[in-house]
Amino acid sequence: MGMAGESRNWVLMVTAQTPTNIAVIKYWGKRDENLILPINDSISVTLDPNHLCTTTTVAVSPSFKQDRMWLNRKEISLSGGRYQNCLREIRNRACDVEDKKKGIKILKEDWGKLHLHIASYNNFPTAAGLASSAAGFACLVFALAKLMNLKEDQSQLSAIARQGSGSACRSLYGGFVKWIMGKEENGSDSLAVQLTDEKQWDDLVIVIAVVSSRQKETSSTSGMRESVKTSLLLQHRAKEIVPKRILQMEEAIKNCDFTSFAQLTCADSNQFHAVCMDSCPPIFYMNDTSHRIINIAEKWNRSEETPQVAYTFDAGPNAVLIARNRQTAALLIQRLLYYFPPNSDDLNSYVIGDKSILQDAGLTGMKDVEGLPPPPETKDNIPSQKYKGDVSHFICTRPGRGPVLLADESLALLDSENGLPK
Numbered sequence: 001m002g003m004a005g006e007s008r009n010w011v012l013m014v015t016a017q018t019p020t021n022i023a024v025i026k027y028w029g030k031r032d033e034n035l036i037l038p039i040n041d042s043i044s045v046t047l048d049p050n051h052l053c054t055t056t057t058v059a060v061s062p063s064f065k066q067d068r069m070w071l072n073r074k075e076i077s078l079s080g081g082r083y084q085n086c087l088r089e090i091r092n093r094a095c096d097v098e099d100k101k102k103g104i105k106i107l108k109e110d111w112g113k114l115h116l117h118i119a120s121y122n123n124f125p126t127a128a129g130l131a132s133s134a135a136g137f138a139c140l141v142f143a144l145a146k147l148m149n150l151k152e153d154q155s156q157l158s159a160i161a162r163q164g165s166g167s168a169c170r171s172l173y174g175g176f177v178k179w180i181m182g183k184e185e186n187g188s189d190s191l192a193v194q195l196t197d198e199k200q201w202d203d204l205v206i207v208i209a210v211v212s213s214r215q216k217e218t219s220s221t222s223g224m225r226e227s228v229k230t231s232l233l234l235q236h237r238a239k240e241i242v243p244k245r246i247l248q249m250e251e252a253i254k255n256c257d258f259t260s261f262a263q264l265t266c267a268d269s270n271q272f273h274a275v276c277m278d279s280c281p282p283i284f285y286m287n288d289t290s291h292r293i294i295n296i297a298e299k300w301n302r303s304e305e306t307p308q309v310a311y312t313f314d315a316g317p318n319a320v321l322i323a324r325n326r327q328t329a330a331l332l333i334q335r336l337l338y339y340f341p342p343n344s345d346d347l348n349s350y351v352i353g354d355k356s357i358l359q360d361a362g363l364t365g366m367k368d369v370e371g372l373p374p375p376p377e378t379k380d381n382i383p384s385q386k387y388k389g390d391v392s393h394f395i396c397t398r399p400g401r402g403p404v405l406l407a408d409e410s411l412a413l414l415d416s417e418n419g420l421p422k
């Protein structure tokens, strides 16, 4: 191993950017806790990394004394089983690497002795129910696979990312993605495949309502463990409901059939939360604000000929709303801002991401928000109540692409001289 001239000072590194994803047919329940094998297939849409993503730099150098990791600039321990499983699986598949320009040659067998530095940054709050673990583990696995010159394809990499966090396997692809549960005991066939890329159905708009919440929710990992142990509805769901829904959802996605897509997405989110409530003791992830958002969407959809918006909620109160197209997204944001005006006067920090949706909705300042009329579907009703401050902020985004390498060294999170965080 090493470099011409016997210097031990070289650092070789790779930086990658990976999106997060939101399930439209939910993964909830494992048949193997250590390998992270699910009890049913799931389907997700990948979110545009321009608005929500993880950036990870991985580096190797003979001067590193141990594996180290920094998450959002703070050093964290890599001793957890999930990190160890991913690192072991990748090292087992590492190949020869040569960087002629830098005069570095690493042989396959050297990787077991070399240590790694990893720095990662989420451009959104970590562990706030925005699936940071999904983007995080997908990015870690993707970046390490590039650094160590793995020959495995994206689906095989997804089976490694799965061992970091189940939902992470679906972040190895853009567009719509299916995680096939598999049947092998060793998990080799439990992996993600792409259904369609992000360009196939490109008029969808996604609005995330980040709901203010004080209490810390039950983690997905422990919540689904309790559900597997105690919920009979979960067994019925996995055996009888999800297999049919997966087929219907694949059909809806293939045909860009929004009506069917919206019905399936909403029904599956609601059933997942019903399973949580069917667990003992019951688990509540949604709060009053979540329920209000469901009511607003349902009322609007019922007043139109066909659904305009789909909603889905993961293991927390945040709403992910998927609008049919830009036009309906503008109507959606009008409704959301009517019911949930910002606490402060700063509209610019209240609606983030793709702000052009605000423009489309004719909302350029707080005056426009204050002037919003009640949505037509509420007419004949008593004046509707408003819930100022119950939503922390909105993120406007869309379906997006899968992981990419960032070639520009200035975007690396580690210093190319000493391999420490910049």
Ligand SMILES: Nc1ncnc2c1ncn2[C@@H]1O[C@H](COP(=O)(O)OP(=O)(O)OP(=O)(O)O)[C@@H](O)[C@H]1O
Binding pocket: 054, 071, 120, 121, 122, 125, 126, 127, 128, 129, 130, 131, 132, 133, 134, 135, 136, 137, 140, 219, 220, 314, 315, 316
């Ligand atoms: N960029 C990252 N790189 C590696 N690991 C990460 C990264 N971001 C988050 N993680 C891991 O994921 C954990 C957070 O996962 P957790 O499931 O609690 O929250 P979440 O994914 O943000 O929300 P949820 O799963 O409820 O949607 C962190 O403690 C860390 O171990």
Ligand SMILES: C[C@@](O)(CCOP(=O)(O)OP(=O)(O)O)CC(=O)O
Binding pocket: 022, 023, 025, 026, 027, 028, 036, 042, 133, 164, 165, 166, 167, 168, 220, 221, 313, 314, 315
């Ligand atoms: C509700 C969900 O978001 C659950 C995600 O669970 P995680 O993937 O976070 O759980 P672990 O595999 O234990 O890490 C639904 C989904 O993403 O499919």
